[in-house]
Amino acid sequence: MWQQLFDSLKGHDFMVVAVAQDSGGAADAGKWIEAAHPTYWSLIDVDHRVSALYGMVNVPRATWIDEAGRIVRPPETAGSTDHFRNMDPATNTLAPADMAARQKARAYYMDAIRQWVATGEHALDADAARARLPRATPDEALAHVHFRLGAWLKRHGRAEEGATHLATASRLHPDSWCMWRQAADFNEAGLAAGPAFWERVRALGDKPFHPPPDLAGFRGR
Amino acid sequence: MATLLTESGDFTVAATDGLWLDAADVARATGWTLKPEGMCRDEACVPLPASATRDGRVDLAAFWRLLGAPVVADSTNAVWSLGRAAEERNDALAGLVAPDFTLPDLEGNLHTLSALRGKKVFLSTWASW
Numbered sequence: 001m002w003q004q005l006f007d008s009l010k011g012h013d014f015m016v017v018a019v020a021q022d023s024g025g026a027a028d029a030g031k032w033i034e035a036a037h038p039t040y041w042s043l044i045d046v047d048h049r050v051s052a053l054y055g056m057v058n059v060p061r062a063t064w065i066d067e068a069g070r071i072v073r074p075p076e077t078a079g080s081t082d083h084f085r086n087m088d089p090a091t092n093t094l095a096p097a098d099m100a101a102r103q104k105a106r107a108y109y110m111d112a113i114r115q116w117v118a119t120g121e122h123a124l125d126a127d128a129a130r131a132r133l134p135r136a137t138p139d140e141a142l143a144h145v146h147f148r149l150g151a152w153l154k155r156h157g158r159a160e161e162g163a164t165h166l167a168t169a170s171r172l173h174p175d176s177w178c179m180w181r182q183a184a185d186f187n188e189a190g191l192a193a194g195p196a197f198w199e200r201v202r203a204l205g206d207k208p209f210h211p212p213p214d215l216a217g218f219r220g221r
Numbered sequence: 222m223a224t225l226l227t228e229s230g231d232f233t234v235a236a237t238d239g240l241w242l243d244a245a246d247v248a249r250a251t252g253w254t255l256k257p258e259g260m261c262r263d264e265a266c267v268p269l270p271a272s273a274t275r276d277g278r279v280d281l282a283a284f285w286r287l288l289g290a291p292v293v294a295d296s297t298n299a300v301w302s303l304g305r306a307a308e309e310r311n312d313a314l315a316g317l318v319a320p321d322f323t324l325p326d327l328e329g330n331l332h333t334l335s336a337l338r339g340k341k342v343f344l345s346t347w348a349s350w
Contacts, residue, residue: 012341014340014341014343015337015341015342015343016343016345017337017342017344017345018345019324019344019346019347020347021346021348022350024349028349029349030327032347033327041326042326042327043324043325043326044324044326045324049228050322050324051346052305052310053322054344059346060346061346062343062344062345063319063344064341064342064343064344065319065334065337065341065344066341067339067341068338069318070317070318070319071314074314078345113343117341126317133315134314135311136308136311138291138307140307141305141310142293144291144304145226145293146293148226149294149301149302152231153295158295161296178348181350182350191350
Protein backbone atom coordinates (compact mmCIF):
# COMPACT_ATOMS: atom_id res chain seq x y z
CA MET A 1 0.00 0.00 0.00
CA TRP A 2 2.89 2.41 0.73
CA GLN A 3 4.68 1.46 -2.48
CA GLN A 4 1.93 3.07 -4.53
CA LEU A 5 2.11 6.22 -2.44
CA PHE A 6 5.90 6.31 -2.71
CA ASP A 7 5.83 5.76 -6.49
CA SER A 8 3.30 8.54 -6.92
CA LEU A 9 5.67 10.98 -5.20
CA LYS A 10 8.76 10.23 -7.26
CA GLY A 11 10.74 13.38 -7.93
CA HIS A 12 10.01 14.81 -4.49
CA ASP A 13 12.44 14.77 -1.59
CA PHE A 14 10.32 12.23 0.24
CA MET A 15 10.75 8.87 1.89
CA VAL A 16 8.41 6.33 3.40
CA VAL A 17 9.76 4.51 6.44
CA ALA A 18 7.52 1.56 7.25
CA VAL A 19 8.45 -0.19 10.47
CA ALA A 20 7.14 -3.65 11.39
CA GLN A 21 6.30 -3.94 15.07
CA ASP A 22 7.01 -7.66 15.12
CA SER A 23 8.84 -9.39 17.96
CA GLY A 24 9.17 -12.49 15.79
CA GLY A 25 11.27 -10.45 13.36
CA ALA A 26 11.70 -11.59 9.77
CA ALA A 27 9.99 -14.91 10.51
CA ASP A 28 6.72 -13.03 11.02
CA ALA A 29 7.13 -9.84 8.97
CA GLY A 30 9.31 -11.18 6.16
CA LYS A 31 6.70 -12.62 3.83
CA TRP A 32 4.69 -9.38 3.90
CA ILE A 33 7.76 -7.32 3.10
CA GLU A 34 8.73 -9.66 0.25
CA ALA A 35 5.23 -9.42 -1.20
CA ALA A 36 5.33 -5.60 -1.11
CA HIS A 37 8.66 -5.33 -3.03
CA PRO A 38 9.37 -2.06 -1.22
CA THR A 39 11.75 0.51 -2.67
CA TYR A 40 11.14 2.68 0.40
CA TRP A 41 12.65 1.81 3.76
CA SER A 42 10.93 -1.24 5.18
CA LEU A 43 12.40 -1.97 8.61
CA ILE A 44 11.89 -4.60 11.29
CA ASP A 45 11.54 -3.57 14.91
CA VAL A 46 11.45 -6.61 17.21
CA ASP A 47 11.38 -4.45 20.35
CA HIS A 48 8.54 -2.16 19.17
CA ARG A 49 11.09 0.57 19.74
CA VAL A 50 9.39 3.05 17.41
CA SER A 51 6.11 2.66 19.28
CA ALA A 52 7.94 3.30 22.56
CA LEU A 53 9.85 6.34 21.27
CA TYR A 54 6.83 7.99 19.66
CA GLY A 55 4.10 6.83 22.04
CA MET A 56 2.22 4.77 19.45
CA VAL A 57 -0.28 2.29 20.89
CA ASN A 58 -1.60 0.51 17.81
CA VAL A 59 -0.85 -0.11 14.14
CA PRO A 60 -0.94 1.42 11.67
CA ARG A 61 0.20 4.69 13.16
CA ALA A 62 2.20 7.39 11.44
CA THR A 63 4.02 10.58 12.17
CA TRP A 64 5.03 13.14 9.57
CA ILE A 65 8.56 14.53 9.74
CA ASP A 66 9.74 17.57 7.77
CA GLU A 67 13.05 18.17 6.00
CA ALA A 68 14.60 19.52 9.20
CA GLY A 69 13.74 16.35 11.12
CA ARG A 70 10.88 17.96 13.03
CA ILE A 71 7.56 16.31 13.78
CA VAL A 72 4.83 18.19 11.93
CA ARG A 73 2.09 15.68 12.61
CA PRO A 74 2.35 13.67 15.85
CA PRO A 75 1.41 9.98 15.84
CA GLU A 76 -2.02 9.38 14.37
CA THR A 77 -3.92 6.57 12.69
CA ALA A 78 -2.40 6.00 9.26
CA GLY A 79 -5.56 5.84 7.19
CA SER A 80 -7.28 2.92 8.92
CA THR A 81 -10.80 3.16 10.28
CA ASP A 82 -13.13 1.43 12.71
CA HIS A 83 -15.42 0.01 10.05
CA PHE A 84 -14.07 -3.48 10.79
CA ARG A 85 -16.00 -3.33 14.06
CA ASN A 86 -19.20 -3.71 12.02
CA MET A 87 -17.96 -7.04 10.69
CA ASP A 88 -20.39 -9.93 10.72
CA PRO A 89 -18.76 -12.35 13.18
CA ALA A 90 -20.38 -15.38 11.53
CA THR A 91 -18.97 -14.71 8.08
CA ASN A 92 -16.08 -12.33 8.85
CA THR A 93 -17.36 -10.05 6.14
CA LEU A 94 -18.00 -6.35 5.92
CA ALA A 95 -21.04 -4.75 4.32
CA PRO A 96 -20.28 -3.16 0.92
CA ALA A 97 -21.09 0.30 2.26
CA ASP A 98 -18.54 -0.15 5.06
CA MET A 99 -15.97 -1.47 2.60
CA ALA A 100 -16.47 1.57 0.40
CA ALA A 101 -16.30 3.99 3.34
CA ARG A 102 -13.12 2.38 4.52
CA GLN A 103 -11.48 2.67 1.12
CA LYS A 104 -12.60 6.27 0.81
CA ALA A 105 -11.07 7.17 4.16
CA ARG A 106 -7.79 5.51 3.26
CA ALA A 107 -7.66 7.33 -0.08
CA TYR A 108 -8.40 10.58 1.72
CA TYR A 109 -5.45 10.05 4.04
CA MET A 110 -3.14 9.14 1.15
CA ASP A 111 -4.19 12.31 -0.66
CA ALA A 112 -3.43 14.34 2.46
CA ILE A 113 0.10 12.92 2.51
CA ARG A 114 0.53 13.81 -1.18
CA GLN A 115 -0.70 17.35 -0.56
CA TRP A 116 1.75 17.72 2.31
CA VAL A 117 4.67 16.53 0.23
CA ALA A 118 3.72 18.76 -2.71
CA THR A 119 2.66 21.95 -0.92
CA GLY A 120 3.26 21.60 2.82
CA GLU A 121 -0.46 21.53 3.51
CA HIS A 122 -1.64 19.71 6.68
CA ALA A 123 1.65 20.28 8.50
CA LEU A 124 0.85 21.58 11.98
CA ASP A 125 2.66 24.51 13.56
CA ALA A 126 4.79 23.79 16.62
CA ASP A 127 2.13 24.64 19.21
CA ALA A 128 -0.54 22.56 17.51
CA ALA A 129 1.85 19.64 17.06
CA ARG A 130 2.94 19.83 20.69
CA ALA A 131 -0.66 19.88 21.89
CA ARG A 132 -1.32 16.58 20.11
CA LEU A 133 1.69 14.71 21.47
CA PRO A 134 1.05 11.61 23.56
CA ARG A 135 2.32 11.86 27.16
CA ALA A 136 4.06 8.90 28.77
CA THR A 137 3.43 7.94 32.39
CA PRO A 138 5.89 6.10 34.67
CA ASP A 139 3.73 2.99 34.28
CA GLU A 140 4.07 3.18 30.52
CA ALA A 141 7.84 3.62 30.77
CA LEU A 142 8.00 0.53 33.00
CA ALA A 143 5.77 -1.35 30.58
CA HIS A 144 8.28 -0.80 27.78
CA VAL A 145 11.17 -2.40 29.69
CA HIS A 146 9.00 -5.38 30.64
CA PHE A 147 7.92 -5.72 27.00
CA ARG A 148 11.50 -5.59 25.76
CA LEU A 149 12.61 -8.21 28.30
CA GLY A 150 9.61 -10.44 27.61
CA ALA A 151 10.13 -10.32 23.84
CA TRP A 152 13.83 -11.09 24.28
CA LEU A 153 13.14 -14.08 26.57
CA LYS A 154 10.54 -15.40 24.13
CA ARG A 155 12.99 -15.18 21.24
CA HIS A 156 15.62 -17.00 23.29
CA GLY A 157 13.64 -20.09 24.17
CA ARG A 158 12.17 -18.85 27.44
CA ALA A 159 8.59 -18.35 26.29
CA GLU A 160 6.97 -18.99 29.66
CA GLU A 161 8.96 -16.42 31.60
CA GLY A 162 8.76 -14.07 28.64
CA ALA A 163 4.98 -14.29 28.66
CA THR A 164 4.81 -13.10 32.28
CA HIS A 165 6.77 -9.95 31.36
CA LEU A 166 4.64 -9.35 28.28
CA ALA A 167 1.52 -9.69 30.44
CA THR A 168 2.96 -7.27 32.99
CA ALA A 169 3.71 -4.82 30.19
CA SER A 170 0.15 -5.00 28.91
CA ARG A 171 -1.28 -4.55 32.41
CA LEU A 172 0.91 -1.47 32.99
CA HIS A 173 0.04 0.03 29.58
CA PRO A 174 -3.49 -1.16 28.80
CA ASP A 175 -3.92 1.41 25.99
CA SER A 176 -1.34 -0.42 23.92
CA TRP A 177 -2.90 -2.79 21.43
CA CYS A 178 0.61 -3.47 20.12
CA MET A 179 1.68 -4.96 23.45
CA TRP A 180 -1.54 -6.90 23.92
CA ARG A 181 -1.77 -8.33 20.42
CA GLN A 182 1.92 -9.21 20.20
CA ALA A 183 1.49 -11.33 23.34
CA ALA A 184 -1.88 -12.79 22.36
CA ASP A 185 -2.47 -16.13 20.72
CA PHE A 186 -2.32 -15.96 16.93
CA ASN A 187 -4.96 -17.69 14.82
CA GLU A 188 -4.15 -19.88 11.80
CA ALA A 189 -3.76 -16.74 9.67
CA GLY A 190 -1.11 -15.38 12.04
CA LEU A 191 -3.49 -12.76 13.41
CA ALA A 192 -4.17 -11.92 17.03
CA ALA A 193 -7.86 -11.71 16.16
CA GLY A 194 -9.45 -14.46 18.23
CA PRO A 195 -12.41 -14.17 20.60
CA ALA A 196 -10.28 -12.43 23.23
CA PHE A 197 -9.40 -9.73 20.71
CA TRP A 198 -13.01 -9.12 19.77
CA GLU A 199 -14.00 -9.04 23.42
CA ARG A 200 -11.36 -6.41 24.05
CA VAL A 201 -12.57 -4.39 21.05
CA ARG A 202 -16.18 -4.59 22.28
CA ALA A 203 -15.03 -3.40 25.71
CA LEU A 204 -13.94 -0.14 24.06
CA GLY A 205 -17.62 0.76 23.79
CA ASP A 206 -17.84 4.21 22.23
CA LYS A 207 -14.07 4.68 22.26
CA PRO A 208 -12.28 4.34 18.92
CA PHE A 209 -9.87 1.54 18.10
CA HIS A 210 -8.34 3.74 15.39
CA PRO A 211 -8.93 7.36 16.43
CA PRO A 212 -9.49 9.31 13.20
CA PRO A 213 -6.67 11.67 12.26
CA ASP A 214 -7.41 15.34 12.78
CA LEU A 215 -8.00 16.10 9.09
CA ALA A 216 -11.10 18.00 8.05
CA GLY A 217 -13.22 15.69 5.94
CA PHE A 218 -11.79 12.39 7.17
CA ARG A 219 -14.54 9.93 8.18
CA GLY A 220 -13.30 7.19 10.50
CA ARG A 221 -16.46 5.24 10.96
CA MET B 222 28.07 -12.76 31.77
CA ALA B 223 24.85 -10.79 31.49
CA THR B 224 22.80 -9.47 28.62
CA LEU B 225 21.95 -5.81 28.75
CA LEU B 226 19.05 -4.44 26.68
CA THR B 227 19.30 -0.67 26.31
CA GLU B 228 18.18 2.00 23.88
CA SER B 229 21.51 1.51 22.07
CA GLY B 230 20.94 -2.21 21.49
CA ASP B 231 21.66 -5.58 23.08
CA PHE B 232 25.01 -6.01 24.84
CA THR B 233 26.88 -8.88 26.47
CA VAL B 234 28.69 -7.63 29.57
CA ALA B 235 30.65 -9.08 32.49
CA ALA B 236 28.38 -8.36 35.46
CA THR B 237 28.86 -9.22 39.12
CA ASP B 238 26.62 -8.93 42.20
CA GLY B 239 23.54 -7.95 40.22
CA LEU B 240 24.51 -5.33 37.67
CA TRP B 241 27.95 -4.13 38.74
CA LEU B 242 29.82 -3.40 35.51
CA ASP B 243 33.12 -2.05 34.36
CA ALA B 244 32.68 1.65 33.60
CA ALA B 245 33.77 1.03 30.00
CA ASP B 246 30.88 -1.44 29.54
CA VAL B 247 28.45 1.08 31.02
CA ALA B 248 29.64 3.71 28.57
CA ARG B 249 29.36 1.30 25.64
CA ALA B 250 25.83 0.20 26.50
CA THR B 251 24.30 3.41 27.84
CA GLY B 252 26.43 6.38 26.74
CA TRP B 253 26.99 7.34 30.40
CA THR B 254 30.68 7.84 31.34
CA LEU B 255 32.13 7.54 34.85
CA LYS B 256 33.97 10.74 35.80
CA PRO B 257 35.20 12.18 39.11
CA GLU B 258 32.04 14.34 39.28
CA GLY B 259 29.72 11.38 38.70
CA MET B 260 28.08 9.80 35.67
CA CYS B 261 28.13 12.07 32.64
CA ARG B 262 26.41 12.05 29.28
CA ASP B 263 26.54 14.88 26.77
CA GLU B 264 26.96 17.98 28.95
CA ALA B 265 25.11 16.62 31.99
CA CYS B 266 26.61 14.93 35.05
CA VAL B 267 24.73 13.13 37.82
CA PRO B 268 26.54 12.64 41.15
CA LEU B 269 26.96 8.96 41.98
CA PRO B 270 26.70 7.88 45.64
CA ALA B 271 29.82 6.15 46.98
CA SER B 272 27.76 2.99 47.45
CA ALA B 273 27.23 2.71 43.69
CA THR B 274 30.84 2.80 42.47
CA ARG B 275 34.05 0.99 43.41
CA ASP B 276 37.39 0.38 41.64
CA GLY B 277 36.24 1.69 38.27
CA ARG B 278 33.02 -0.32 38.43
CA VAL B 279 29.45 0.97 38.61
CA ASP B 280 26.23 -0.45 40.05
CA LEU B 281 24.29 0.30 36.88
CA ALA B 282 20.91 -0.81 38.25
CA ALA B 283 21.32 1.53 41.23
CA PHE B 284 22.36 4.38 38.92
CA TRP B 285 19.40 3.73 36.64
CA ARG B 286 16.98 3.89 39.59
CA LEU B 287 18.70 7.08 40.70
CA LEU B 288 17.82 8.53 37.29
CA GLY B 289 14.20 7.58 37.92
CA ALA B 290 14.33 5.37 34.84
CA PRO B 291 12.85 1.87 34.63
CA VAL B 292 15.00 -1.24 35.00
CA VAL B 293 13.89 -4.86 35.21
CA ALA B 294 15.74 -8.20 35.22
CA ASP B 295 14.81 -11.79 34.47
CA SER B 296 14.51 -14.39 37.26
CA THR B 297 18.22 -15.27 37.10
CA ASN B 298 19.56 -11.69 36.93
CA ALA B 299 21.19 -12.61 33.64
CA VAL B 300 19.13 -10.37 31.35
CA TRP B 301 18.51 -6.71 32.19
CA SER B 302 16.21 -4.32 30.39
CA LEU B 303 16.92 -0.61 30.89
CA GLY B 304 14.53 2.00 29.59
CA ARG B 305 13.92 5.69 29.45
CA ALA B 306 12.02 7.63 32.11
CA ALA B 307 8.57 8.87 31.09
CA GLU B 308 9.51 12.52 31.56
CA GLU B 309 12.62 12.07 29.44
CA ARG B 310 10.49 10.85 26.54
CA ASN B 311 7.94 13.60 27.08
CA ASP B 312 10.65 16.26 27.09
CA ALA B 313 12.27 14.80 23.99
CA LEU B 314 9.00 14.76 22.06
CA ALA B 315 8.06 18.26 23.23
CA GLY B 316 11.13 19.54 21.39
CA LEU B 317 9.46 18.11 18.25
CA VAL B 318 12.74 16.70 16.97
CA ALA B 319 11.83 13.25 15.65
CA PRO B 320 13.43 10.70 18.01
CA ASP B 321 16.18 8.91 16.13
CA PHE B 322 16.54 5.16 15.75
CA THR B 323 18.53 2.62 13.76
CA LEU B 324 16.78 -0.55 12.59
CA PRO B 325 17.49 -3.35 10.12
CA ASP B 326 15.69 -4.13 6.89
CA LEU B 327 14.87 -7.70 5.84
CA GLU B 328 18.44 -8.23 4.58
CA GLY B 329 19.87 -7.01 7.88
CA ASN B 330 21.13 -3.68 6.51
CA LEU B 331 20.84 -0.93 9.13
CA HIS B 332 19.01 2.32 8.45
CA THR B 333 19.07 5.44 10.63
CA LEU B 334 16.14 7.85 10.51
CA SER B 335 18.27 11.01 10.84
CA ALA B 336 20.11 10.09 7.62
CA LEU B 337 16.93 11.25 5.85
CA ARG B 338 17.37 14.93 6.80
CA GLY B 339 16.54 17.04 3.77
CA LYS B 340 13.58 14.85 2.86
CA LYS B 341 10.03 14.77 4.14
CA VAL B 342 9.47 11.46 5.90
CA PHE B 343 6.26 9.53 6.36
CA LEU B 344 7.11 7.25 9.29
CA SER B 345 4.54 4.53 9.67
CA THR B 346 4.19 1.38 11.76
CA TRP B 347 2.48 -1.87 10.84
CA ALA B 348 2.56 -5.46 12.09
CA SER B 349 1.97 -8.98 10.81
CA TRP B 350 -0.36 -9.78 13.71
